[in-house]
Amino acid sequence: MSAPNSENHPLVDGPLDPEHDAGASYVLEPGDVAALTGRLVATSGEAHEVRSPIDGAPLAHIPQSSEADVVEAFARARRAQAEWATTTYGHRQRLLLRLHDLVLDRQDEIIDLIVLESGKARKHAFDEPLHIALTARYYGRTLADHLASERKPGVLPGLTRVDVNHVPKGVVGVISPWNYPFTMALCDGLAALAAGNAVVAKPDAQTMLSGLFAAQLLEEAGFPKDLWQVVAGPGSRVGTSIIGCADYICFTGSTATGKLVAKGCAERLIGCSLELGGKNPMLVLADADIEKAAEGAVRAAFSNGGQLCVSIERMYVADAIYDRFVERFVSRVQAMSLGAGLSWDIDMGTLVSAAQVETAQKHVDDAVAKGARLLTGGRARPDLAPYFFEPTVLEGVTSDMTCFGNETFGPVVSLYRFGDEAEAIARANEGDYGLNASIYSRDGARARAVARQVKAGTVNVNEAFSATFASLAAPMGGMRSSGMGRRQGREGLLRYTETQSVATQRVVPIAPSFGMSDRAYAKTMTLGLRLLKKLGRA
Structure with a gap:
């Protein structure tokens, strides 16, 4: 990429500030695009145009x-x-x-x-x-x-x-x-x-x-x-x-x-x-730190606009703290800085395409039409970016609503009360997915005990998803319809290998030798097996 200078960004023609002149676009430098696309093995003569979700401006034509x-x-x-x-x-x-x-x-x-x-x-x-x-x-x-x-x-x-x-x-x-x-x-x-x-x-x-x-x-x-x-x-x-x-x-x-x-x-x-995919649950237990849980819930549901497989789309909150949690969570959501651009000051950016906006809007509209309550958000914001959708919190979602069991893959989360932890675990395990889950509790040992009962490949205690995903020694992957195999850790490396066993036999073959008959060999091996068992050998 081209070297940075004091006026222009190294990748783009134009200012860094997202509040740049109305109508201006971020444009990748042509030489950089050509250098990158030149790495492709692509001789069909066809090209695909890519536009930035930030402003709809063309970024590149990809061979x-x-x-x-x-x-x-x-x-x-x-x-x-x-x-x-x-x-x-x-x-x-x-x-x-x-x-x-x-x-x-x-x-x-x-x-x-x-x-x-x-x-x-x-x-x-x-x-x-x-x-x-x-x-x-x-x-x-x-x-x-x-x-x-x-x-x-x-x-x-x-x-x-x-x-x-x-x-x-x-x-x-x-x-x-x-x-x-x-x-x-x-x-x-x-x-x-x-x-x-x-x-x-x-x-x-x-x-x-x-x-x-x-x-x-x-x-x-x-x-x-x-x-x-x-x-x-x-x-x-x-x-x-x-x-x-x-x-x-x-x-x-x-x-x-x-x-x-x-x-x-x-x-x-x-x-x-x-x-x-995943329809990932968060469990906020009755002893949770409400402020920490509310802060974590914002990241859990709205990082990358909810467009990640491990994003939380269902939150089950203990009845004893439900009202206080909802007040703090919704307040934090409404205080988010929304926008599209290169600034560090943006809390949630735009969705990637019109299709993602359409899915989010359909899920919200269906839920509201069938009786769910919209606590905040719920609409597209083309004034911010072509594909922007507000962070959205729903309450009262029921099983007949599309967003109940189907992955939205967008900034839409549903809140539910629960009475006891057994109920919460059962509801968290509903559906076919099992990718990620989150549990908030002041008692780590208790939360880990709950985690073992949740059908998910990764479970984060007092964190949304980053604790497992960033711990590279720990394998990451899904149960049930959320996938097979694991990335990261030893498993993530050995999946790309074939296991080969090489046995070298010394002195005698595994067969009768020194004139021993087959019957004598069988008796000797039987005696040996019994002896090895007594010695505790595997």
């Missing part, structure tokens, strides 16, 4: 990939992966730690690009380089421990040596969404690279530039150029082609699409990990 381009991308990646798989763990670790520093050094550019493409508030865009730095550092420090061959007990103690190896799968296909365009384009693939694989990535059409910038930073950090390929195009063409070529698929997106991905992988007998 589109053909099926042949996907095949070529995988061919390049396979050649690079064959050499990459032979590199030492120490070399991979050094590159990951170099990326850690590079992302922190270049965070302003990363954040600006994220905001321009997605419309999210700057404070929420910061979460993305933060998460990538954490990911790079975690695997940069731990990959050798996770991937090292392990010694296991052999069938004949002292005579059978067993080594378990973790070998890379080959080339991983990463299909990532628009809502966290930098971190989702990169975090899962970093673990794949750490494990010795190559990657072919397909970022979402709306946020290709963030994904391409991630690829550029990898190269700047020292990763081989062809090790990370990027393609662009509709999922029906490019996504299907990736599934047809990959050795493993990592997909983040809707449950409906995730099922199609899983079906395609099953037909080829390749593995996949899927992080899908």
Whole structure:
């Protein structure tokens, strides 16, 4: 990207202040766009126009990939992966730690690009380089421990040596969404690279530039150029082609699409990990700190405009504190600074598209028409940005309302009273999803006991979602219709490997020897098994 100066921002022509002249637009510098899109494997001759949700101004025309381009991308990646798989763990670790520093050094550019493409508030865009730095550092420090061959007990103690190896799968296909365009384009693939694989990535059409910038930073950090390929195009063409070529698929997106991905992988007998949708609950127990719970609830429901899979859309509040919590929560929501732009002063940015606004409006209108009470928000705000929708709080939502069990994926949350904790747990577990949950209580041990009863892959105590997501040693993923597999931690790395067992037999074979008959061999082995049991051996 171009170097910063005192007047213009490094990525955009125009001022940083979101209160810039009426009618003015943020425009990416043409040279920067060309440098990024030039990284694509795309020869179809087609292009997709991307406009910024901030003001509707054109950002870029993204060249589109053909099926042949996907095949070529995988061919390049396979050649690079064959050499990459032979590199030492120490070399991979050094590159990951170099990326850690590079992302922190270049965070302003990363954040600006994220905001321009997605419309999210700057404070929420910061979460993305933060998460990538954490990911790079975690695997940069731990990959050798996770991937090292392990010694296991052999069938004949002292005579059978067993080594378990973790070998890379080959080339991983990463299909990532628009809502966290930098971190989702990169975090899962970093673990794949750490494990010795190559990657072919397909970022979402709306946020290709963030994904391409991630690829550029990898190269700047020292990763081989062809090790990370990027393609662009509709999922029906490019996504299907990736599934047809990959050795493993990592997909983040809707449950409906995730099922199609899983079906395609099953037909080829390749593995996949899927992080899908959620209708995530928060439980505010009777002993909760109301101020902390209300503050956390704002972040839980309205970070990135509610456009994240782990966002809270249902809040169950103990009857004893319900009225006080609602008063504090709604007051905080109404005090939020709303807008669209590059400023740090915005509490919630715009949604990404007209489709997201339409879904949020339909869910709210349906609920209100059927008797729900609107405590605040509930309408689009095109005066702020083309796709802006107010942070919205509903009360009295019932099971016949669309937003009761269906994911809104927007700034809409419903409040419910509960009498006892068993009731709250049962209601939190309703539905088919099980991605994230949050529990507020002054008693951590009690809250953790409740968490074990909640059907969710991650549960945060006295936090919305960041505590689990930012703790890289902890696996993250969903139960039930919220997905399969886990990112982060040891699990997030080993999913990209094949487990290989190598047994070395010494002195005697596992068969009769030294003239022993088969019957004598069977008796000897039986005696040995009984003895090993008495000795407590596995």
